[in-house]
Amino acid sequence: DQQVKQNSPSLSVQEGRISILNCDYTNSMFDYFLWYKKYPAEGPTFLISISSIKDKNEDGRFTVFLNKSAKHLSLHIVPSQPGDSAVYFCAASARGNTPLVFGKGTRLSVIA
Amino acid sequence: SQTIHQWPATLVQPVGSPLSLECTVEGTSNPNLYWYRQAAGRGLQLLFYSVGIGQISSEVPQNLSASRPQDRQFILSSKKLLLSDSGFYLCALGRSGTQYFGPGTRLLVL
Numbered sequence: 481d482q483q484v485k486q487n488s489p490s491l492s493v494q495e496g497r498i499s500i501l502n503c504d505y506t507n508s509m510f511d512y513f514l515w516y517k518k519y520p521a522e523g524p525t526f527l528i529s530i531s532s533i534k535d536k537n538e539d540g541r542f543t544v545f546l547n548k549s550a551k552h553l554s555l556h557i558v559p560s561q562p563g564d565s566a567v568y569f570c571a572a573s574a575r576g577n578t579p580l581v582f583g584k585g586t587r588l589s590v591i592a
Numbered sequence: 593s594q595t596i597h598q599w600p601a602t603l604v605q606p607v608g609s610p611l612s613l614e615c616t617v618e619g620t621s622n623p624n625l626y627w628y629r630q631a632a633g634r635g636l637q638l639l640f641y642s643v644g645i646g647q648i649s650s651e652v653p654q655n656l657s658a659s660r661p662q663d664r665q666f667i668l669s670s671k672k673l674l675l676s677d678s679g680f681y682l683c684a685l686g687r688s689g690t691q692y693f694g695p696g697t698r699l700l701v702l
Contacts, residue, residue, distance in 0.1 A: 512689050514690060514691075516693075521680070521696070521698060522695060522696065523596075523682050523684075523693030523694050523695050523696045524636070524682070524693045525693070526690055526691070526692060529689070529690060569635065569636060571691075573689060579626060579638050579641050579651070580638075580691055581638075582628075582635050582636040582638075583635060584634065584635035585635050585636075
């Protein structure tokens with residue numbers, strides 16, 4: 481049973497436009513959510529996180545939105561740049577340093 | 593800040609051979625450590641995690657094992673590799689609810 485789902489395996493966006501990556505979860509005990517970016521043959525890089533007590537967290541061009549009632553979160557990248565092309569993983573955990581549960585990732589391609 | 597080392601970076605091994613992948617961390621003490629695998633075209637699968645020396649939790653039954661002989665060392669092993677063990681192996685450490693990943697080891701079993 482997949483507790484964290486990223487239903488879009490890939491997404492193409494033009495440079496300068498907004499990229500929206502979506503993630504759904506099923507476990508209501510999750511209270512901490514993260515997004516990672518991964519280039520081929522490299523380890524994932526932590527991008528941004530959000531606690532369940534918030535519904536929005538912003539860091540530069542990256543904003544994460546959390547809708548707890550819908551068990552849905554999204555990552556917005558504005559404006560999108562070619563260097564943003566990578567695989568983005570959504571992850572979630574319950575209560576602190578428990579292992580993260582990852583989605584299968586969405587491959588973002590930003591076209592110049 | 594912490595640093596995560598993994599070696600080797602790439603490994604090609606025949607089926608049935610043993611495996612030992614090493615992960616060491618610097619700049620932190622008593623970290624939670626994790627082993628993940630990313631198979632081709634797949635997501636990140638948690639294999640093992642450790643909250644301290646000698647403490648290992650296994651997430652999936654398979655022919656791999658893990659050990660934590662020192663606080664900052666985490667080892668992934670196998671006695672006999674299978675073709676299905678091919679993949680990208682990632683070590684991570686946990687801090688304040690966030691996990692930070694090492695550079696990974698690409699394993700190809702032929």
